[in-house]
Amino acid sequence: MAIEVRNVSFSYSLDSAFETKVLDGVSFRLEHGENLGILGPTGSGKSTLIQLLNALLIPTQGEVLVDGLNTKDKKNGSKIRELVGVVFQYPENQFFEDKVYDEIAFGARNLKLSEEKVRERVLEAINFLELSADILQKSPFEISGGEKRKVAIASILVRKPKYLVLDEPFAGMDYPGTRALLSLFKNLKGKCSIIVVTHTLDELLGLVDKLLFLYKGRVKAFGDLRSLFDLDELREYVSLIELLSKLKKKGFSFRKSLVDMDSLEEDIVWNVLHGKV
Amino acid sequence: MIRFVDVSFSYGERKVFEGINLEIKKGEWVALVGANGSGKSTLVKLLNAILIPTEGHVLIDGLDTRDEGALWEIRRRVGVVFQNPDTQIVASIVEDDIAFGPENLGLDPTEIRQRVDKVLEVLDLVPFRSSPTYALSGGQKQKLAIAGALAMKPEYLVLDEPTSMLDPPSRREINRILNYLYSKGDLTIIYSTHNPEEIVLARRVIALVNGKIAFDGTPLEFFSNPDMVWEFGIRLPIITHLCYRLRKRGLALTFPVFDPEELIDELWRLKSGM
Known part of the structure; x- marks a missing residue:
């Protein structure tokens, strides 16, 4: 069980005057159970890469396999999105339901579970994220910033992904909020693989096992965290x-x-x- | 000078501030800190009359933000840059975006041209002057937002978490530019941030807790009290934190220390028993 990225390139606006290649020959393999940190400056292709992992984007060249399922094959799409849950940057900007409960339940309902099962999963998720049950009846727009971020994460966790992708999960969060999320993520170890896209690695040491350093669309370094520490580019981070x-x-x-x-x-x-x- | 006189502010039922009094003099560099929800962004919006106090007055060089006639002058004096670089760009070409503000002031075209040239240079954006704004990176977009604010020749530059969405190299670049602008001596900088390394750059720290000013002093005074800093929802700078932990383990180190070189020198001295 693994995510395999094999020699993947990706271009936006392919075959037009605006064609821009954002990923070029990217390869790596992440075993299920391992946690991965993805680092790199803005514009290095991090966000594009994570969209390729759950088949929101399909490689222009090469292939992405999730537990052996090729993202190129359209019939794999929904299964892959069940396996790989993505929490995007500032996910609370995408809230649309009237109640926190429905916001979280949305993802689980899409899996066509019974309403009873959905309720079970929602409670399990808020319990895990240390949110109190009375938040469920509130509007997702009236809760605090830290709570919003947790609700957004809960709405993905209810789908029980095997791989959880987090795009800059700490952006705009204060220190207690960051610490709280970090210790929750550590508790996920063993349940699912976490893939974190980040600018700042200091706080993630101890959470991730492997590191992928992207630079201008290419893999500058990939491997075991400790083996990469002598890399000059990493020092900035x-x-x-x-x-x-x-x-x-x-x-x-x-x-x-x-x-x-x-x-x-x-x-x-x-x-x-x-x-x- | 900026003055808050008995300022209270509520969003409907929810009270954000009650009876805030505050003075920020010209030439200061203030870091505004506090947990999420402490009122930082509200304070920023009160500064240039995006929000008007529920009670009390905000005075910018004597101009009251309640006075609608003073609105344009207040917004010229107080330039604001927000967190998200994507939501502050109005034009499709870099130099047009910078010229947008000065054009609205009704300045003559030669003056506008001069101002645009000047800020492009200061922010190292000259090579991008004719670029489409969508093609800029996050860091470049944030520099463009600062350029747009500076083109208005503000007295006060207010930035609401300007670097929270940027990577470390871009963050460092923005901080370098702010340092440069400040060193020239004619700009007052007020920024809100969670980033302790940025708090250290400021000359004065104001911490908000539940809409009240809970601390007002220098960064050195601020970080001298780690328990208070943590209570405010802020971490110590990494180097300072390590220094704190090593002291707890009995190493005789100066505290607080911000500069890694300083910490390294002290550790080396301890190690060699000098």
Whole structure:
């Protein structure tokens, strides 16, 4: 079970004067159960890539396989969208129902479940996201920003996707909101694979296993998080990596590769305590 | 000077501010911080008369935002840039978009041309002057929004979470430009942000909690009190946070520290036992 992206290119407005190639020969494989971070500057093709993952866009060249199903094959479309749930950037801008309950239930109803089953899934999702049940009768437009973001995520979780794609899930969120979401995402580990598109990786260390770095439509780097830390381009995105490499130059030694702030803290303390001759 | 005199504001039943008093002098650089829903965006909208206080007065260089006759002058003095670069562009070509504001002021074409040239240069947008606006990246669009605001020659540049939708390189570029504009000395900058690295750039921090001013001081004073900072819904800058944690582990480090080089030097000193 995996998402396989094989030599995928994508152009908007193909065969017209406005043809723009946004992805060029992208390949990677994500096993189910692994979490992936997708990094890259604006315009690098991140948003296009995630739309290719759930068959909203079809590659101009190459192919995308979700658990073996090719997105090119039209009859796979609805199955693939069931497997891959996408929470877009600022998802609360797409609310349209009068009540939070219906907003969340919408995705599950589309799976043609009984209303009883739908209700079960809605309750399960808000429970998981630590939303209180009285929110269900409110209008999605009168709740707080943090609640809106959670409702938007709940509306995808009710579909029980195997792969959950999150496009900049922390954009515009304050620190407690970000922390709360992050710890919830960590709880999803094992239930579904998370694919997070982000500008800032610092807070995601500890959540993602693999990293894909896109630059101008090409894969600049893909692999295990730790194996990529010496990459210059990544330093812009992860200030801890920058600090780590500067400390190394100063003669600090690190027992293991940086995975998050906890391990950095341990190693620095260790260096200071054992560094004295 | 900007003055809030006993300002209250409500959206219908929902009270956002009650009895706010505030002065921002010319030449200040203010970071406006607070959790989602604390009233930051409302405050920004009160500054250029998009919203009018329910009670009290907002005075821009003595002009009351309640006075409809002063509206144009207030909007010229207070340039506002919003979070989403896609919703602030009105024209299809970069230089036309910048000229839009000055044209509405009824300036003569030579003056407009000069202003457009000047801001294109300041924001490093010269190569894009004839580009279609849709072809710009997010960071470039946000620079265009700032260019449009600057072309009005404002006294106050107000930015509502200007970098929250941008990647780190674009974010750094916007901050570099703000630093440059501020260093020239004739602009007052007020921006709202969640980003601690950006709070550090400002000279004054105002924190809003439930529509009240809960803190007013320098960034150094602000981050000296991490418990308060967290209560406001803001994280410490990464470097400052690491420094805080290392101190808790017993390392004798200066706090707060913002500059990684400073932290590295101190750690090296500790390690070598100097």
